[in-house]
Amino acid sequence: MTDSAHRSAYKEKRRKAKASACYCCGATVPFCWRCRCGFSICQDCMHQNFWGMSCNGITWQCPDCGGWNGFGNQ
Template identity: 50%
Template sequence: MRNSRPEAGLRSGNPKYGAGVCDFCGEPRPLLWRCRRCGFSVCQVCLSQDQKRFSCNAITWVCPNCLNWETL
């Protein structure tokens, strides 16, 4: 019997996170946070290094492309 638990990320239909290429640094990463409005993606490394650019409270981040607020 196969595992009935849905897989994480884009495979389960959640466009909020998944693997891919970071739009900020251009590196392929296993975890990207995606803006659900415009599709901009940022990896955890860039989000941590430039936290003041993306977030003011480490719970939400602002997409620099469309200024949409997203939760982590």
């Protein structure tokens, strides 16, 4: 495999990985907040459910496993 073919395969793999389905609404969107357990939630659903998933605006709690995840703003 040539170097350029390797790069294009890598980019294609990354493109496929970007689109994911929201666990709440089922929409396939380019960005979802993800937990380590596999739970994913789109930005719109996160905004609607923010009051129940975050107490400080810095972290959010996964409703499936209870794990804490960061928003990346610190």
